[in-house]
Amino acid sequence: MNIVVLVKQVPDSGADRNLRADDNTVDRGSANNVINEMDEYAIEEALNIRDAHGGEVTILTMGPDRATESIRKALSMGPDKAVHVVDDALHGSCAVATSKVLAAALGQLNADLVICGAESTDGRVQVLPHMIAERLGVAALTGARKLTVDGSALTVERQTEEGYEVVTASTPAVVSVWDTINEPRYPSFKGIMAAKKKPVQTLSLADLGVAPTEVGFDGATSTVLEHTKRPPRSGGTKVTDEGDGGVKLVEFLATEKFV
Amino acid sequence: MSEVLVVVEATREFGVKKVTLEMLTLARELGTPSAVVLGGAGAAEALSAKLGEYGAAKIYAAEGEEIDGYLVAPKATVLADLVKRVQPAAVLLASSQEGKEIAARLAVKLDNGILTDVVALEADGTATQVAFAGSTIVKSKVTKGLPLVTVRANSLTPAPAPATPAVEQLTVTVGDADKLAKVVERVAEQKGTRPELTEASVVVSGGRGVGNADNFKLVEELADLLGGAVGASRAAVDSGYYPHQFQVGQTGKTVSPQLYVALGISGAIQHRAGMQTSKTIVAVNKDSEAPIFELADYGVVGDLNKVVPQAAEEIRKRR
Numbered sequence: 203m204n205i206v207v208l209v210k211q212v213p214d215s216g217a218d219r220n221l222r223a224d225d226n227t228v229d230r231g232s233a234n235n236v237i238n239e240m241d242e243y244a245i246e247e248a249l250n251i252r253d254a255h256g257g258e259v260t261i262l263t264m265g266p267d268r269a270t271e272s273i274r275k276a277l278s279m280g281p282d283k284a285v286h287v288v289d290d291a292l293h294g295s296c297a298v299a300t301s302k303v304l305a306a307a308l309g310q311l312n313a314d315l316v317i318c319g320a321e322s323t324d325g326r327v328q329v330l331p332h333m334i335a336e337r338l339g340v341a342a343l344t345g346a347r348k349l350t351v352d353g354s355a356l357t358v359e360r361q362t363e364e365g366y367e368v369v370t371a372s373t374p375a376v377v378s379v380w381d382t383i384n385e386p387r388y389p390s391f392k393g394i395m396a397a398k399k400k401p402v403q404t405l406s407l408a409d410l411g412v413a414p415t416e417v418g419f420d421g422a423t424s425t426v427l428e429h430t431k432r433p434p435r436s437g438g439t440k441v442t443d444e445g446d447g448g449v450k451l452v453e454f455l456a457t458e459k460f461v
Numbered sequence: 462m463s464e465v466l467v468v469v470e471a472t473r474e475f476g477v478k479k480v481t482l483e484m485l486t487l488a489r490e491l492g493t494p495s496a497v498v499l500g501g502a503g504a505a506e507a508l509s510a511k512l513g514e515y516g517a518a519k520i521y522a523a524e525g526e527e528i529d530g531y532l533v534a535p536k537a538t539v540l541a542d543l544v545k546r547v548q549p550a551a552v553l554l555a556s557s558q559e560g561k562e563i564a565a566r567l568a569v570k571l572d573n574g575i576l577t578d579v580v581a582l583e584a585d586g587t588a589t590q591v592a593f594a595g596s597t598i599v600k601s602k603v604t605k606g607l608p609l610v611t612v613r614a615n616s617l618t619p620a621p622a623p624a625t626p627a628v629e630q631l632t633v634t635v636g637d638a639d640k641l642a643k644v645v646e647r648v649a650e651q652k653g654t655r656p657e658l659t660e661a662s663v664v665v666s667g668g669r670g671v672g673n674a675d676n677f678k679l680v681e682e683l684a685d686l687l688g689g690a691v692g693a694s695r696a697a698v699d700s701g702y703y704p705h706q707f708q709v710g711q712t713g714k715t716v717s718p719q720l721y722v723a724l725g726i727s728g729a730i731q732h733r734a735g736m737q738t739s740k741t742i743v744a745v746n747k748d749s750e751a752p753i754f755e756l757a758d759y760g761v762v763g764d765l766n767k768v769v770p771q772a773a774e775e776i777r778k779r780r
Contacts, residue, residue, distance in 0.1 A: 215594070215711050215730070215731075215734065216730050216731070218596075219593040219596070219597075220593075220597070221592070221597060221599070239712065240712065296574065297565075297568075297575060298568050298569065298572070298573075298574065298575065298605075301569065320558075323711055323712075324593070325592075326577075326578065326715075327561065327577045327578075328558060328561045328562065328565075328577070329561055329562070329564065329565030329568070329575065329577065330565075331562075331565075332533060332534075332537075332562045332565040332566050333565045333566070333568065333569050335534075336534075336537075336565070336566045336570065337569060339638050340641065341641035341642040342532065342533070342534070342562075342641075342642060343532070343642055344532070344533075344558070344562060345558050347705070360532070361705070362558075362647075362706075363472070363557070363657055363658075363659075363706070364472060364473075364474075364647075364649045364650070365647070365648045365649045365650035365706075366648050366650065367532075367644050367646065367647050367648070368644070368645045368646040368647075368648070369532050369642050369643065369644050369645065370642070370643050370645055371641050371642045371643065372641075375641070375642075380705075380712075381712050382705045422574075422604065422605075423568070423572070423573060423574030423575070423603065423604060423605035423606065424575065424576055424602060424603045424604055424605070425601060425602055425604050426599055426600070426601045427587065427600040427601055427602055428599075428600045429592070429597055429598065429599045429600070430597070430598050431596060431597055431598075432591075432595060432596055432597065432598055434596075435737060435742070435755070435756045436755075437754050437755045437756065437757055437758075437760065438757060438758035438759055438760070439758070439759050439760070440749070440757070440759075440760040440761075440762060441759075441760070441761055441762070442749070442762040442763065443761055443762060443763025443764065443767065443768055446771075447745070447761040447762075447763040447767070447768040447771065447772075448761075448768045448769065448770065448771025448772035448773075448774070448775055449771060449772070449775050451743065451745070451759065451761050451768065451772045451775075452772050452775040452776055452779070454743065454758075454759040455687075455720070455743070455776075456779070458720070458741055460663065460687060460719075460741075461686075461687070461776050461779060
């Protein structure tokens with residue numbers, strides 16, 4: 203099975219994250235940039251399917267030059283190769299344009315199965331899997347906590363507010379996964395060394411037949427007008443329980459009219 | 462005034478979700494709200510009274526197996542047809558997984574911009590979004606097409622404005638391309654009568670400090686006394702204390718209730734990301750240095766096994 207995993211490089215969600223003052227895009231320059239955490243689960247799932255059913259796993263990333271670091275990190279987990287869509291004109295692209303570029307790249311990769319994280323930790327927008335599926339005319343099985351592959355038949359358990367849904371489709375398809383689906387492996391030393399030699403193909407917009415005016419700020423379908431940092435919360439009253447902590451807690455809740 | 466389409470989110474058990482009422486309230490500021498029900502047979506009938514109570518002047522209904530039996534795609538197709546026909550001033554959906562997914566497909570079909578996690582929307586289409594786990598406030602605008610936004614639950618207080626909606630059944634023409642992902646089963650898991658996590662006005666969450674799965678009954682008891690939902694930190698979920706669908710945090714649900722009670726939760730960034738826009742935060746933790754106290758309006762340093770039962774008893778006493 204030919205599997206493509208979408209990997210996004212994001213600013214580390216464990217540190218302070220900002221939008222840039224000059225063009226309102228995510229500030230990657232000052233951030234510690236890492237693989238979107240949810241994508242590691244997507245990679246793990248792809249590797250498990252490859253190991254059980256044979257085939258090949260390709261990492262697909264759209265991002266600036268420095269995303270190469272995340273691509274090597276992804277490859278060190280065990281995928282076979284990577285494709286990096288990189289083009290200066292992509293800076294400032296909205297989700298709609300991003301889906302256009304990724305769909306164009308996927309069109310060249312002939313994937314049976316596209317796996318991605320259910321959301322990225324920076325945007326948390328959750329729209330890409332369905333946008334890509336809509337463009338490619340393939341099934342989207344999103345929010346999976348379990349994926350079963352039987353030949354070309356796919357079955358997922360999709361996490362919902364009430365419980366879960368069992369959803370089926372045939373390949374080709376896009377599947378997005380939550381972090382409940384597996385436990386991603388840590389790259390081994392051997393894996394890290396091997397990753398340095400794995401092929402990484404770069405594709406430009408011209409290679410994909412997408413016009414620069416369709417992406418970036420020119421092609422954006424939405425714009426950020428302004429952004430401000432919310433003032434950090436400050437702690438209020440802190441008391442140490444001296445046998446009456448529960449009563450004091452309720453007294454506070456009562457003054458706030460919660461009880 | 463022009464129409465504003467509000468895509469209804471509802472559950473089988475509890476009917477129209479609160480976020481839908483928030484969207485109807487918001488839509489009235491922008492134009493005349495029309496509710497769009499996309500669901501199984503008879504869905505609109507069951508929801509129409511509530512939708513009317515909150516100002517839906519009209520209800521568009523697309524119902525049946527063709528809509529309900531497949532994942533998202535048929536709903537987006539029906540909605541795209543409706544948008545092209547009525548040319549609304551805006552389209553509002555819930556910022557839930559499904560709401561975002563329907564909006565995603567609609568955006569591609571119409572080549573239209575999309576804004577998610579919106580907490581306010583002005584008549585000129587300027588939206589307010591929260592980004593980076595609530596640490597950044599963003600004002601943004603769709604620049605191509607109509608304002609297509611997904612609205613975050615607990616963004617505003619729903620206000621009734623009774624109307625008597627006429628129901629228009631939409632003709633459903635869904636092609637094979639929209640029937641690729643078939644829903645073969647829907648399974649409800651434990652939930653009981655508690656409000657839904659993302660919509661609850663009170664959330665009581667437990668962390669690793671709760672100690673074990675059995676002890677989560679303390680969290681549940683306090684939640685029930687406060688009429689709230691139960692949440693859990695990632696550490697508690699990873700330890701198997703509580704199911705994943707109740708996880709609050711960077712990976713998990715984002716909640717913004719009036720009151721958030723954190724029990725035995727240290728307050729790692731992972732968790733704060735999902736709850737720090739809550740209005741009032743209360744914490745109980747035995748570690749006085751726990752970062753959760755930096756957020757808490759009221760914190761008790763102590764053993765939750767003692768503090769929580771005492772608090773529960775005190776609430777009962779006050780009734």
